[in-house]
Amino acid sequence: MKKLLLIAVLAVxxxxxxxxxxxxxxxDINGKAISTDTLSNCGKPFIIDFFATWCKPCNRExxxxxxxxxxxxxxxxxxxxxxxxxxxQNIQKVKPLVxxxxxxxxxxxxxxxxxxxxxxxxxIPYVLIVDGDGKIxxxxxxxxxxxxxxxxEKVRELTK
Numbered sequence: 001m002k003k004l005l006l007i008a009v010l011a012v013x014x015x016x017x018x019x020x021x022x023x024x025x026x027x028d029i030n031g032k033a034i035s036t037d038t039l040s041n042c043g044k045p046f047i048i049d050f051f052a053t054w055c056k057p058c059n060r061e062x063x064x065x066x067x068x069x070x071x072x073x074x075x076x077x078x079x080x081x082x083x084x085x086x087x088x089q090n091i092q093k094v095k096p097l098v099x100x101x102x103x104x105x106x107x108x109x110x111x112x113x114x115x116x117x118x119x120x121x122x123x124i125p126y127v128l129i130v131d132g133d134g135k136i137x138x139x140x141x142x143x144x145x146x147x148x149x150x151x152x153e154k155v156r157e158l159t160k
Contacts, residue, residue, distance in 0.1 A: 059150065121141070
């Protein structure tokens with residue numbers, strides 16, 4: 001009986017660890033509606049990075065990734081979606097911030113925190129890696145200098 005219970009618990013944990021993205025309707029930085037369950041990268045992994053204009057660690061993380069993003073894309077084909085959780089009254093600050101920093105990410109807006117809430121995210125920065133089949137395979141919150149190295153290592157594991 002204990003073995004059966006252990007197997008059931010492990011099965012639930014495994015399923016939870018490889019969940020699909022929930023279906024939430026967001027807008028891109030130009031106002032086009034995007035359903036999150038349609039996010040993809042032509043069968044290659046992609047990263048979803050939650051940020052806010054007021055979040056200094058978020059901006060440092062996205063800046064650090066921006067410095068190596070061209071290399072990452074060339075090596076692994078990875079794509080990055082940066083999801084702003086700025087509330088509606090601050091949403092107009094997102095596009096100037098992105099342009100000022102020169103971020104070449106696909107930027108999505110989550111002003112009501114619908115996606116953040118659906119994924120159970122408590123704090124930002126928060127990063128997800130989604131594999132080529134659309135399954136969430138890695139989650140990380142917070143940022144320390146150099147954390148982007150671990151991120152690309154996880155992507156490399158998926159592209160081998």
